[in-house]
Amino acid sequence: MSDDGSTLIGEFLQGEGEPSSSWVMLVMGFVSTMVFLILYGILFPSSDLPVISSVLPVFDGVFDSGIWFFILGAMIGVFAILGTMLTEATSE
């Protein structure tokens, strides 16, 4: 194969539309979490999750109404506003 051909293939493989690092990290984190949970379920089928299973009972009786899911969504929105204000004010 000629040099010109390999250069073209190299450029082709390089790609131009790279996803942002934040998305890569988010997807990797999500996949890792799912893999860990599935593996844990297979390896220790009758065991509770470490740490999480001891923390969750603290919230018993707190999130016992559907309204909390909506409030959680609204809180994400409020934090998005606060985050936007902070990042916009401090960005170069």
Add this chain to the structure above:
Amino acid sequence: MGLITSMAVFWLAILVVFILVNRGIWVFTDVSKSMSMFMLEKALGPLIDFVDGKHGSAATTWIIQGAIWIVPASIITFCGLWLSHDPEALHSLSSWGLNPTSSSLITSGFLVAVYGSVGMLLIGSSMHIVPELGGTTLATEKNATLMSFVWTLAVIVMFIAANKPEIVGIRIMPVATLLTNLALIAVIVNMLLTAASRTKKMPLPAWMMIIGMISAPVSIVVLAITGSLDSGSGQWLATRIGGTAFFLMMSGAILYGASRGSGNPLWSRSLAAVTMVGAILTINPSGLIEGEIASDFLGISTAAFEPSRNDIVAGSFLLALSLIPIIALSANVLATMRGDDVFIENPDSPGMPEINLAAFMAVPIAIGGLFVLTDYLTGTNELTGIHTSLVLMGVWVVFVPASLGSALSIFPEVSGRHVLSVNRSRWAFWLMAGGAFSGLAFTMMADFSDMALLEAAVEEENSTSNRIRVLGSVLFYGTVLGSIYHALNIISGSFRGALASEGLNQSSTSISSPYKLTKETTVRKILAQREGKLDTVVIPESSTDLSGNATEI
């Protein structure tokens, strides 16, 4: 003293105020101007140096804070609607000493929406509209900016007071009244100084905003002097005139916003005059049905509402007449937006859909309010069951869209930047409008169902009504999402939105003098006005080397 006598004194007081604002206070005019200016700036000492005094900063600060206040207002209202079908939903907050109920959350949501979002957006808009229409600048940007934070503090105190009226034996609501009036008086003085330095005849929308601001404190003084404030009728009237104050300010803002946003001149000055005079002469149906809120604000004991026969006749008559200014406003705004052809010029521009919705919905909701208030005034009380839903609908489908729409349409001029995304603004509108209208319509249906069962003396729990209330509250969540979208759009836009100066395309079209423009326009509109002729010659660029000139129509 009777209702009609109190109203007559109120009319006289507003007339005197209007004359004084126009003519000045005889030889004391200059002294009062310089003294007021001193009180607004120098007298505040180093505090005034904390804020920015550049052109447009006051209006921007008020508008941004007003837009942010829509978020908590919608969240609190949503929680109130949810608790109406699931009263124990937030019982876990009792471990923090909080015991929110549906009625306390709906009342506090109403107050935060009216004073936090509507109030701040309207005052912010007035800080641009009054100087712009008077051909001058705001008397003091610094004081106006500073007062926005005092107002925000007042709204926080108001929210606490609505949920916990007394803390360590001190009634909280009068503290909120004190803070609100402190900021309001400073804003009124600022507006009067601005109006005093006007260089041209000020159009009606500016006067509406000024008189609207003044009418609330004037009405309280009038009712106190006439001795009506201790009676149930007087407290009811104070609540109604509070609605008039917001209606007048909203009218000024929406008329200016419709004209500015669409690029069309105001359709009718006569209808604007009818709106202004009619709003003062009649009793507006906006706001809560009972006078209890007025007594809470003033820290006086609530009197039983026992109107005399004359009060009922006069009140019903003046309530019915209030439809005239509301219909005049609605017609004027819709006709101004449409212009002289059949299309709204820029229906997707931020603010325009909101103004359109508010103008469209004002009349049916006012008619509904008229029925409910007349029913309450006459003591029939057959329709009071839908009162809360109707008040919320008035706030979320008329007042919030009107004030937000006006603020959005002038936002590029005051902040120097457009909102970040027109697309996001459109999404926010549909979420807010759809959520508020459908959610509150379903809640009203549940109210009607409850009323019917109450009348039939059915003692069992109304499960159908509860299921409809679930749907209503979930749909209202769209308003929460829409308000978050709007707040993000405005905040991001104020930092990195497209520059207003870049977006403005100066028209190179030569137009004959009678054609009035408030901003850039299109050839289609000019042709529709019969001002232009279809004889424009278009020369392809490649066929000549001569530089281009303005197209003559």
